[in-house]
Amino acid sequence: METLRQWILALDSVLGSAAYFPYLLLGTGLFFTLYLGFPQIRYFSHAWRVVRGKGKFDHSKLAGDTSHFQALSTALSGTVGTGNIGGVAFAIFLGGPAALFWMWMTAFFGMTTKFVEVTLSHKYRVKTTDGTMAGGPMYFMDRRLNMKWLAIIFAIATVISSFGTGSLPQINNIAQGMQASFGIEPMVTGGVLAVLLALVILGGIKRIAAVTSRIVPIMAVLYVLGALAVIAYNIENLLPSFLSVFEDAFTGSAAVGGFLGASFAYAFNRGVNRGLFSNEAGQGSAPIAHASAKADEPVSEGMVSILEPFIDTIIICTLTGMVILSSGVWTQKHNNEFDRSDMKYVAxxxxxxxxHDRVELGKFLNGQDSEVDTFTGTLIVADGRSMSGDATLIAARSVAENIEYRVGGVPFTGELAVEKGRLITPKQDGAPLSLTVWGDSLVHSARLTTIAFNQGYLGDYGQYVVSIGLLLFAFSTAIAWSYYGDRAMIYLVGVRGVMPYRVIYVSGFFWASFADTSLIWDLAAVAIVLMTLPNLFGLLMLSREMKQTVKDYWQKQSD
Structure with missing residues (x-):
């Protein structure tokens, strides 16, 4: 598993974590924002009129499978998920308050990017042999750019990303939250929800749209009310927390509490990366849902999509960020079982x-030159406690404290080997021991958000808002992404590929309920970029056509 994770991280280093990627993503959004004259601002109110479907915007009798609102709900269910709960927490854990600023920037420019990708995808959608609509970037790459090879790359990446974004991290966070709040074993949560997922997605887009259009409003209201209960309780910290997002935006976040600091480059990269995971602007996923909408004007559906990053990131992610920052839990160490992938021993x-130690450790964690080096050697452990004084355990990017090694819940005594900072699982009679490592460290993802929600007027009941929110958010995301994947399969192999894909999708959903969380996030980060790069290339190639399409739309509106 560790070898797999290292391979994924190596791939991520030349994709999403590479220096060029955030600039490419934001640069594309900035280019279209200027080129089209700030459509995310000028067309914002028009977008709300279209989505309400009143008067001349009532397109119920046109070709398509869903209404504007249902298409928006399906796309939102695909974006409003673990990225809003666990993803924001993960971004702050990695980059501090500054990461939230770059999530905002990704959303603002992403509103324009999504407008462009949805419009072009809807324009070149097709009707499949089963009578439903199919669209997405692969169709404008094929039908307009005559780049079938690029379309195939995108479609394959969509199938991979449906697991890396839609299936695996969603159930992983649900299971983690349900275990923390209700003590339910992850495998049980995964099994029950896998059955429900199968029942929904077998009904196709109409059943998917019907379910998501009901879940999305309920889950949004529940989560917003819970977040406000925490923010109001910590109201004296709200303004300082909000200001810290801007103060640290171009300098990086300074060390505070157990947080060892983040450089500007690190916070910028992680903020943009997590912003993309949250709102998916530029990834090319949402256009697949919007292609099902009943509309004869592609631009009108593009208008609707402008609302997605605004709702997803500007509103919901901001609430999560303020809950975490104002409660102060992001700098505090909490007792937890360490994930092996979060652990590293230094000499x-x-x-x-x-x-001095804080500065050097901060440099080490941010990939800068540092005197800190990884440890290789042997730890002597007695009654669960390490007797060795020549190594320090870094867990979840913080100095671990009160460390205890256990086997089957019993304190371990013996020797533990460490190689290049990584703990080697000991064996007995040739079989690996079930060694767990506990202690105090920073925490991340849904666990951090759960702790933050307990710091408000709801007290310990706040965790249930996160658990239920995760359940609804993440489950609806898994539903939406199953549709994205099966549309990609239709493009690649035809309708016959849909059912095998759905079976594998549900199976992966179950497996991820009890898999390592860090591995899931790493896989998701790579899968996202495998879609985004081909999509951005296609959008830039069609920039002139996009501008003319928008001009023609407004001409028709004035006639």
């Missing part, structure tokens, strides 16, 4: 109270 004794 020598370090602590986060000494200023």
């Amino acid at each position: 020598g004794q370090y602590n986060d109270v000494d200023e």
Whole structure:
């Protein structure tokens, strides 16, 4: 598993984590924002009129499978998910308050990017042999750019991303939240929800749209009310928290508490990366849902999509971010079982109270030159406690404290090997021991958000808002992404590929309920970029056509 994770991280280093990627993503949104004259601002009110479907915007009798609102709900259900709960927490955990600023920037320019990709995808959609609509970037790449090879790459990446974005991280966060709040074993949660997922997606887009159009409004109201209960309780910290997002935006976030700091480059990269995971602007996923909408004007559906990053990131992600920042839990260490992928041993004794140690450890974690080096050697453990003084455990990017090694819940005694910072699982009679490592460290993802929601007027009941929110958000995301994947399969192999895909999709959904969380996030990050790069290329190639299409739309509106 560790070898697999290292391979995924190596791939991510030349894709989403590469220096060029955030600039390419934001640059594309900036280009279209200027080229089309700030459509995310000028067309915002028009978008609301279209989605309400009143008067001349009532397109119920036109070709398509869903209404504007249902298409928006399906696309929102695909974006409003773990990225809004676990993803924001993960971004702040990695980059501090500054990461939230770059999530906002990704959303603002992403509103224009999504407008462009949805319009072009709707324009070149097709009717399949089963009578339903199919669209997405692969169709304008094929039918307009005559680049079938690029369309195939995108479609394959969509299938991969449906697992890396829609199936695996969603159930992983649901299961984690349900276990933390209700003590339900992850495998049980995964099994029950896998059955429900299968029942929904077998009904196709009409059943998917019907379910998501009901879930999305309910889950949004529930989550917003819960977040406001925490923010109001910590109201004296709201303004300082909000200001810290801007103060650190171009300098990086300074060390505070157990947080060892993040450089500007690190916060920028992680903020943009998590922003994309949350609102998916530029990824090319939402256009697949919008292609099902009943409309004869592609631009009108593009208008509707402008609302997605606004609702998803500007509203919901901001609420999550303010809950985490104002409650202060993001700088505090909490007792937890460490994920192996979050653990790294460094040579020598370090602590986060000494200023010199904080600086050097911060450089080490942010990929900068540092005197800190990984540890290779042996740990002597007695009654669960390490007797070795020549190594420091970094867990979840913080100096771990009160560390205890257990086997089957019992304190471990013996020797543990560490190689290049990684703990090697000991064996007994040739079989690996079920070694777990517990202690105090920073936490991330849904676990961090759950702790933050307990710091408000709801007290410990706040965790249930996160658990239920995760359940609804993430499950609806998994539903939407199953549709994206099966439309990609239709493009690749035809309708016959849909059922095998759905079976594998549901199986992967179940498996991920009890898999390593960090591995899931790493896989999701790579899968997203495998879709985004071909999509951005296609959008830029059709920039002139997009501008003319918008001009023609407004000409018709004035006639």
